[in-house]
Amino acid sequence: MKTKLLLLSAISALMFVSSCSSDDDTITPSIPELEALELSNCSSGIAEGETLILENRNNGVDYIINCTYPVNGDLIIDPGVTIQFGTDATIRVYNSGSIQALGTAQNKVVFTGEDKVPGSWKGLYIISSDVKNKIEYATIEYAGAVGDDGAILLWSDTHLKMNNTNITNSQTYGLHANTNNNELILENNTITACKAPMYLDASYVSAISNGSYTGNNTDAIIVDRGFIDEDHTWTKLNVPYHFPNGVDVVAGGNLTVMPGVIMKFGQDSRLFINEGASGPKPSIIAVGTAAEPIVFTSIDNVMSAWRGIYFDSPNALNEIGFATIENASNPDQEGAIETWYGTVLNVHDVTFKDIQNCAIHQYKFPADPDTLTRSNLTYINVANAFCQN
Incomplete structure (x- = not known):
């Protein structure tokens, strides 16, 4: 008898809930998180004229790169995306390509190393004059392997706007840009726990506004002659x-x-x-x-x-x-x-x-x-x- 009463009580409760719900109410199913996706097409990467959008797949690592990943088209990285790099891995943005890491204050884009030690991956290498190049509200950590000398390394004729970005734990510099004819806008960035915040040609010093650059081996903006x-x-x-x-x-x-x-x-x-x-x-x-x-x-x-x-x-x-x-x-x-x-x-x-x-x-x-x-x-x-x- 006790079992039947419990069952009836349960049925009554369900009927009550159903009677209080309108026909318009819908139940949104939870979206399962996706496993990290490895970008393994390292010989071709993103071809000229193509666009790759990296979307937020989960609450952890979204994408894995274990090679030198070439970008000859447009790479767009959505807010909240985390990309993990293996030993000596890097993204290289070439002349016909662009990179847009579009984080927000609440959902930053994160570039990190698998090993979580300074220099565990090379960093971002940009050789592109595309005005779309932008890194905002991002974290770049554990990059700057010796030889490339920067968590971000810019070659000649590169355009980059970087703002509200945190570069930390680079084995070398946070940003390295001492070649010719770059167009830079560097606003409100934080660079810490690096060899030094920046190594720049003198013509790029005026690109810096605000930001914080302490807590490095050398707390100074180093300016090449x-x-x-x-x-x-x-x-x-x-x-x-x-x-x-x-x-x-x-x-x-x-x-x-x-x-x-x-x-x-x-x-x-x-x-x-x-x-x-x-x-x-x-x-x-x-x-x-x-x-x-x-x-x-x-x-x-x-x-x-x-x-x-x-x-x-x-x-x-x-x-x-x-x-x-x-x-x-x-x-x-x-x-x-x-x-x-x-x-x-x-x-x-x-x-x-x-x-x-x-x-x-x-x-x-x-x-x-x-x-x-x-x-x-x-x-x-x-x-x-x-x-x-």
């Missing part, structure tokens, strides 16, 4: 810029350095504003504020570690103000600031510190007008404030 021959603006980041081999502002170049920027120079290097034989005269405007001075110093914090700033330009825009210049001047450059004949320069509100020879050294013929303006300068441990030939 390059030539500034257009209008560029370098902004303050939460790490300094390192110039191991210096940098040149040449004909047609106009460099603006914003308040708070820290520029550190390698042994015997210099910042050279060089008019050359022809072309528009180059200039530098490096004007900080009292609260946020611009700092020109050395990577090695010792006296005479770098040459200094050398001017050979009659451009009336040349100005250095509210700045600190330290550890400059050595046997190859007598002045921490050195000006060649005819240079026009306004130097004001600058502190010279730990200068072995001259704070300012001017080359000038006695009969020539003085085109060097100096005001409100401070000298700390400086051998000579001003020298003239």
